[in-house]
Amino acid sequence: MKNLAVIGAGITGITTAYQLLEKGYTVSVFDKNRYAAMETSFANGGQLSACNAEVWNSWSTISKGIQWMLKKDAPLLFSPKLNFHKISWIVDFISNIPNHKKNTILTAKMAIDSRDEFRRILDKENIDLDLEKKGIMHLCECNASLEHGRKINQWLTEAGLDRKEISKDEMLSIEPTLNLTNFVGGFYTKSDMSGDIHKFTKLLADACERKGVKFFYETKIIKVNHNKKQPILTFKKSNEILKQNYDGIVVCAGVNSKFIANELGDNINIYPVKGYSITILLNDNISVKNAPYVSLLDDKAKIVSSRLGKNRFRIAGTAEFNGYNKDIRADRINPLIKWCNKLFPEVSTEHAIPWAGLRPMTPSMVPKVGSGKLPGVFYNTGHGHLGWTLSAFTSQQISNHIIRKDNILN
Numbered sequence: 001m002k003n004l005a006v007i008g009a010g011i012t013g014i015t016t017a018y019q020l021l022e023k024g025y026t027v028s029v030f031d032k033n034r035y036a037a038m039e040t041s042f043a044n045g046g047q048l049s050a051c052n053a054e055v056w057n058s059w060s061t062i063s064k065g066i067q068w069m070l071k072k073d074a075p076l077l078f079s080p081k082l083n084f085h086k087i088s089w090i091v092d093f094i095s096n097i098p099n100h101k102k103n104t105i106l107t108a109k110m111a112i113d114s115r116d117e118f119r120r121i122l123d124k125e126n127i128d129l130d131l132e133k134k135g136i137m138h139l140c141e142c143n144a145s146l147e148h149g150r151k152i153n154q155w156l157t158e159a160g161l162d163r164k165e166i167s168k169d170e171m172l173s174i175e176p177t178l179n180l181t182n183f184v185g186g187f188y189t190k191s192d193m194s195g196d197i198h199k200f201t202k203l204l205a206d207a208c209e210r211k212g213v214k215f216f217y218e219t220k221i222i223k224v225n226h227n228k229k230q231p232i233l234t235f236k237k238s239n240e241i242l243k244q245n246y247d248g249i250v251v252c253a254g255v256n257s258k259f260i261a262n263e264l265g266d267n268i269n270i271y272p273v274k275g276y277s278i279t280i281l282l283n284d285n286i287s288v289k290n291a292p293y294v295s296l297l298d299d300k301a302k303i304v305s306s307r308l309g310k311n312r313f314r315i316a317g318t319a320e321f322n323g324y325n326k327d328i329r330a331d332r333i334n335p336l337i338k339w340c341n342k343l344f345p346e347v348s349t350e351h352a353i354p355w356a357g358l359r360p361m362t363p364s365m366v367p368k369v370g371s372g373k374l375p376g377v378f379y380n381t382g383h384g385h386l387g388w389t390l391s392a393f394t395s396q397q398i399s400n401h402i403i404r405k406d407n408i409l410n
């Protein structure tokens, strides 16, 4: 294999293109948008979080989903509209409940390995992404949440992660801007980080382009065929429809990967789990001083936050099972603004930019990294709520996998 095409210029596609280029392949990247990282990799929670590796496959998630069904501002919102895709995804999700511990440990290990690869890329390319190396703090509102955290800590320890339980006093000494009135304690993972996924992906895409990756932006893949030897991409640029064979393709198309996989005879059950964020512009000195630098994760509200440089504060959260629409709903944005007002009353939320994105979620919550059924078809997709955290590792995994396949063929 020599000529490879990557479908998608989000975090998974760009890291994949980078790794393949480093390994000596000729790489082309296709994306329907005008720039890299314009879909789910645009304004996420910013956390590079091994500490958040717990997969959601549990009966408690199911029972919360049912309880919250009619509560418009609930952290998890499950629309009762059902279709075959949603039902099959839920059935697979439930069948993965026995893998809760195993997949949490696996994900934590991947996240830990991802950090080394991420640092290597950062050092090599000298990318400035408003990286904060101040750790991630979990905030717990009740003893049940602490109890759950202690159980997960045992699994994370098995994976090799040091996440410590801390008292309220310790929480304040780590992040003095926090209003802790509603919390009983928490957990702290010093080794975790946060940063701007969009900046990183865009700058890495620029580095790839300088080093020879060919980018086809504003180019939509409309069909993927196979001639039994090679995949064939049919794509639309402006009003022109073109076809091109490649020795191999890597599907990194986020929530669209499912449809591309279907065309190739592969079943990759990805559901679009919608989330929202606000990016608060810290325009005055009081807000700059009172917004936290330590990245936070509120266990009950399912809200995360990350400081992006001196003047931006990102707050993200909520999971909505409601199909492919990316509409920004006020009743889902309001809880994020209220959260900021409650925890950081001195931070002005006057200028908050709302955003919504679709997490490409597999039912097991473990990404699909590997070969499809047909020769030259590969996947690095389905990273769900942890694409920013895991991509450095999974891109390395898929590129090593492609090299191994190549060596067998030659």
Ligand SMILES: Cc1cc2nc3c(=O)[nH]c(=O)nc-3n(C[C@H](O)[C@H](O)[C@H](O)COP(=O)(O)OP(=O)(O)OC[C@H]3O[C@@H](n4cnc5c(N)ncnc54)[C@H](O)[C@@H]3O)c2cc1C
Residues within 6 Å of the ligand: 007, 008, 009, 010, 011, 012, 013, 030, 031, 032, 033, 036, 037, 038, 039, 040, 041, 042, 043, 044, 045, 046, 047, 048, 049, 219, 220, 221, 222, 252, 253, 254, 255, 256, 257, 273, 274, 275, 276, 277, 304, 316, 317, 356, 357, 358, 359, 360, 381, 382, 383, 384, 385, 386, 387, 388, 389, 390
């Ligand atoms: C609210 C929210 C908060 C989050 N917070 C975090 C966090 O704190 N930490 C973390 O690790 N992760 C987080 N995530 C998850 C993370 O953002 C995603 O896992 C990640 O961005 C997915 O990247 P991707 O490359 O798979 O998909 P995308 O970024 O969506 O990229 C896919 C690309 O494929 C292109 N594409 C698709 N189909 C076609 C086609 N037919 N032709 C051409 N191009 C095509 C799209 O245009 C797109 O650019 C969060 C997600 C959300 C929604």
